[in-house]
Amino acid sequence: MDERRTVKVSKYLSKHLRHQPERIGLTLDENGWVAVEELLRAAARHGFAFSRAELDHVVAANDKRRFTVDSGVGGGGVEGDRIRANQGHTVAVDLDLPPAEPPAYLYHGTVARVMDAIRAEGLRPMARHHVHLSPDRETATRVGARRGRPLVLTVDAGAMHRAGHVFRVSANGVWLADAVPPQFLRLRG
Structure with missing residues (x-):
């Protein structure tokens, strides 16, 4: 996958997993997750098709590690069947991150x-x-x-x-x- 396509898919994911999921008909769950297949179908319906291989490449290659792919609710789903943005949301989600002691600075x-x-x-x-x-x-x-x-x-x-x-x-x-x-x-x- 060339670098320009990688950036384009990454920006598309950021827009729709952090800010405007409804624009392509997605509904994130309370913790920001959406089914990968649902994302791929919604993107294709709205004129920006990309493959699962391209999605996996963007998740793995993004230097800021903006996205996480994980198994389904309760860990019972197929490996890698959900995706979410790691932070930066403007839509209401609870990332369910536990409190952590920060470094000094x-x-x-x-x-x-x-x-x-x-x-x-x-x-x-x-x-x-x-x-x-x-x-x-x-x-x-x-x-x-x-x-x-x-x-x-x-x-x-x-x-x-x-x-x-x-x-x-x-x-x-x-x-x-x-x-x-x-x-x-x-x-x-």
């Missing part, structure tokens, strides 16, 4: 034009369910660079956790928090 990539709001309000999830935090500066830099010249914020996750804030970690290693108050942030110097 996490990182968030952003850009200068939003720093005044971040200094005043901290990090908020905006349209998503959670604030996304990276385990390393390099990843945060790549995330921030999608919107311009990146700035990397250091999050004192250890202090937040001790203060009672809950963290969860998605299947692809992205740390999730409901919000990050400004007192737990510092601009990487």
